[in-house]
Amino acid sequence: MFPYRLILELQGEEERSLRSIAAMTHHSRQKVTEVIRLAEKRGLKCPLDEEMTDPWIEDFLYPEKKLEASGRHVIDFDYYRKMMPT
Numbered sequence: 001m002f003p004y005r006l007i008l009e010l011q012g013e014e015e016r017s018l019r020s021i022a023a024m025t026h027h028s029r030q031k032v033t034e035v036i037r038l039a040e041k042r043g044l045k046c047p048l049d050e051e052m053t054d055p056w057i058e059d060f061l062y063p064e065k066k067l068e069a070s071g072r073h074v075i076d077f078d079y080y081r082k083m084m085p086t
Helices: 004-012 018-025 029-042 054-061 063-069 077-083
Strands: none
Touching: 004 018, 004 029, 004 054, 018 029, 029 054, 054 063
């Protein structure tokens, strides 16, 4: 599992650069930056509650992943409107 919680906790500590967080978690700076920006955009800040595990954070930051993994897809209403006779 990707260490979302660890990244957010390390980012919450002072004196931590993106480069050091990337090195500590063994992930790219781009991915670390993406996670931090998404968390800020969605209002997820440290300290994190105990129920906010890595799977919970992933579902919160990337809700589209859960939908894709379920095998379901968002309905393309425009397509069906075109297909329906008027």
